[in-house]
Amino acid sequence: MLLAKVVGTVVSTQKDERLQGMKFLVLQRLDINGKLENGYVVAVDAVGAGIGEVVMYASGSSARQTVLTDKRACDAVIMGIVDTWEVDGQVKYNKGG
Amino acid sequence: MLLAKVVGTVVSTQKDERLQGMKFLVLQRLDINGKLENGYVVAVDAVGAGIGEVVMYASGSSARQTVLTDKRACDAVIMGIVDTWEVDGQVKYNKGG
Amino acid sequence: MLLAKVVGTVVSTQKDERLQGMKFLVLQRLDINGKLENGYVVAVDAVGAGIGEVVMYASGSSARQTVLTDKRACDAVIMGIVDTWEVDGQVKYNKGG
Amino acid sequence: MLLAKVVGTVVSTQKDERLQGMKFLVLQRLDINGKLENGYVVAVDAVGAGIGEVVMYASGSSARQTVLTDKRACDAVIMGIVDTWEVDGQVKYNKGG
Amino acid sequence: MLLAKVVGTVVSTQKDERLQGMKFLVLQRLDINGKLENGYVVAVDAVGAGIGEVVMYASGSSARQTVLTDKRACDAVIMGIVDTWEVDGQVKYNKGG
Numbered sequence: 001m002l003l004a005k006v007v008g009t010v011v012s013t014q015k016d017e018r019l020q021g022m023k024f025l026v027l028q029r030l031d032i033n034g035k036l037e038n039g040y041v042v043a044v045d046a047v048g049a050g051i052g053e054v055v056m057y058a059s060g061s062s063a064r065q066t067v068l069t070d071k072r073a074c075d076a077v078i079m080g081i082v083d084t085w086e087v088d089g090q091v092k093y094n095k096g097g
Numbered sequence: 098m099l100l101a102k103v104v105g106t107v108v109s110t111q112k113d114e115r116l117q118g119m120k121f122l123v124l125q126r127l128d129i130n131g132k133l134e135n136g137y138v139v140a141v142d143a144v145g146a147g148i149g150e151v152v153m154y155a156s157g158s159s160a161r162q163t164v165l166t167d168k169r170a171c172d173a174v175i176m177g178i179v180d181t182w183e184v185d186g187q188v189k190y191n192k193g194g
Numbered sequence: 195m196l197l198a199k200v201v202g203t204v205v206s207t208q209k210d211e212r213l214q215g216m217k218f219l220v221l222q223r224l225d226i227n228g229k230l231e232n233g234y235v236v237a238v239d240a241v242g243a244g245i246g247e248v249v250m251y252a253s254g255s256s257a258r259q260t261v262l263t264d265k266r267a268c269d270a271v272i273m274g275i276v277d278t279w280e281v282d283g284q285v286k287y288n289k290g291g
Numbered sequence: 292m293l294l295a296k297v298v299g300t301v302v303s304t305q306k307d308e309r310l311q312g313m314k315f316l317v318l319q320r321l322d323i324n325g326k327l328e329n330g331y332v333v334a335v336d337a338v339g340a341g342i343g344e345v346v347m348y349a350s351g352s353s354a355r356q357t358v359l360t361d362k363r364a365c366d367a368v369i370m371g372i373v374d375t376w377e378v379d380g381q382v383k384y385n386k387g388g
Numbered sequence: 389m390l391l392a393k394v395v396g397t398v399v400s401t402q403k404d405e406r407l408q409g410m411k412f413l414v415l416q417r418l419d420i421n422g423k424l425e426n427g428y429v430v431a432v433d434a435v436g437a438g439i440g441e442v443v444m445y446a447s448g449s450s451a452r453q454t455v456l457t458d459k460r461a462c463d464a465v466i467m468g469i470v471d472t473w474e475v476d477g478q479v480k481y482n483k484g485g
Contacts, residue, residue: 001315001333001366003301007129008184010100012153015177016143016163024098024153024177026184028129032298032319032331040129042098042153046307046364056303056315056333061158061255061352061449062366066307069364073143073176075159076098079364080306080315087299087317104226105281107197109250112274113240113260121195121250121274123281125226137226139195139250158255158352158449170240170273172195172256201420202475204391206444209468210434210454218389218444218468220475222420234420236389236444255352255449267434267457267467269450270389292412292430292464294398323395323416323428337404337461347400347412347430352449353463357404360461370461371403371412378396378414 001056003030003082003093006049010042018072025049025078027057034085034092043076044069054093056080098153100127100179100190103146107139115169122146122175124154131182131189140173141166151190153177195250197224197276197287200243204236212266219243219272221251228279228286237270238263248287250274292347294321294373294384297340301333309363316340316369318348325376325383334367335360345384347371389444391418391470391481394437398430406460413437413466415445422473422480431464432457442481444468 008026022044029039034054043057046066055078057063063077064070084094091097105123119141126136131151140154143163152175154160160174161167181191188194202220216238223233228248237251240260249272251257257271258264278288285291299317313335320330325345334348337357346369348354354368355361375385382388396414410432417427422442431445434454443466445451451465452458472482479485 003333008182008189010153010177010182011180012177013180014144015153016174018162019176026129026182028184031329032317038128042100047305056301056306058364058366059351060366062355062364064159064162065309065355065362065364071162073155073159073162073174074098075155075157077307077364079310080301080303083302083304085299085301085317087319092299105279105286107250107274107279108277109274110277111241112250113271115259116273123226123279125281135225139197161256161259168259170252170256170259170271172252172254202473202480204444204468204473205471206468207471208435209444210465212453213467220420220473222475232419236391258450258453265453267446267450267453267465268389269446269448292462294430322426323414338402347398347403349461349463351463353452353461356406356452356459356461368404368461370407371398371400374399374401376396376398376414378416383396 001058004028004055004057005030006051006053006055016073032087041076043078044074045078047078047081049078049081054082056082098155101125101152101154102127103148103150103152113170129184138173140175141171142175144175144178146175146178151179153179195252198222198249198251199224200245200247210267226281235270237272238268239272241272241275243272243275248276250276292349295319295346295348296321297342297344297346307364323378332367334369335365336369338369338372340369340372345373347373389446392416392443392445393418394439394441404461420475429464431466432462433466435466435469437466437469442470444470
């Protein structure tokens with residue numbers, strides 16, 4: 001999994017029929033210290049994440065291992081909203097803070 | 098998923114038998130702001146996309162999760178035509194606009 | 195899928211038993227304009243491609259979705275010989291030409 | 292598999308239901324000589340690894356091939372704690388040493 | 389598949405139970421001309437490769453398509469020992485030579 005910030009949305013009316021009703025969010029990747037990187041990915045949201053939140057997402061076939069994305073043409077899923085992460089004993093991100 | 102622009106077509110007569118009848122499109126990747134990048138991919142079109150349109154595509158095994166691509170040697174599929182996408186409250190692309 | 199040119203062969207006598215009889219070709223990747231790139235991949239040939247031909251190949255689990263490669267330890271397969279491809283209205287490659 | 296050092300933890304309360312109870316660790320990748328690289332990944336721990344330990348992790352669908360991660364939206368798993376590794380006859384890492 | 393040289397070994401006592409008895413080798417990647425690159429991967433050996441040998445390895449789910457690695461948390465497998473490879477009519481590597 002990688003860490004990312006939810007920064008936007010994608011609207012697509014004409015899409016594969018099994019993807020109807022899905023919410024597509026634009027995620028901008030974060031480096032290990034919480035700094036925004038250039039890379040992005042469009043992911044389906046399986047946990048009710050909102051704009052501005054820091055999340056974990058899973059890629060590839062693992063992105064289909066949620067009730068919502070099972071058997072869907074989806075290669076990235078938000079599977080967790082991050083409360084906090086810590087590296088080398090330092091808090092790099094704290095949702096409350 | 099990643100965002101890309103449909104920029105071309107690939108014609109292949111001699112191909113794996115399960116791929117007969119598929120339409121192969123050349124996609125040029127877009128960065129998070131909608132600028133064309135160097136990277137490209139050849140994808141099967143599952144949604145009736147045309148040259149010049151902005152699309153989302155899924156890679157890997159997820160590219161086989163459409164009726165059209167099921168059990169095919171296909172590792173990239175266009176699964177949505179993008180109407181609009183927004184990042185940090187700014188519209189980065191608008192099909193109508 | 196990506197576009198590549200068949201530039202060589204790999205011979206391997208001592209290999210996994212399910213891979214006996216397979217033909218391994220060295221593919222050098224092409225950029226969107228048909229220029230050779232540094233990247234390469236060794237792929238199983240499912241379509242009878244020859245040295246010098248331009249092909250499409252699929253990677254990952256999709257590389258096992260041919261009769262030949264089913265259930266094999268193969269992560270790249272040539273699934274189409276390219277006749278022609280076109281980008282932005284310009285022919286970038288033409289087998290006949 | 293790649294080699295990495297366990298450098299941190301991620302806490303996520305609101306996550307996909309099948310991921311409840313999992314421990315998410317931040318891994319910083321190591322190069323072939325054991326030097327820390329910039330790349331990181333968040334992995335589920337299947338072997339009881341602790342902060343500071345050197346581990347091997349598997350990515351993609353292979354990350355779901357443990358009892359713990361089976362059918363979970365998990366694309367990286369720690370599947371081994373490294374005791375020692377050796378390259379070109381030189382010990383690059385020794386847990387005891 | 390990619391070409392690599394077997395340059396080392398990894399010892400891991402505490403590992404996922406399904407991986408008991410596996411041999412983990414460190415592979416350093418080779419470019420198309422046979423020159424060592426910086427990239428490496430730790431792979432399970434399915435063909436009896438030894439230090440110094442040039443091999444082909446498969447990644448991702450394809451790495452589980454051998455009798456040895458089936459259903460294991462293994463994302464890279466050596467599936468062939470290379471005898472020789474040729475690019476543009478030139479021998480780039482010859483095991484005997």
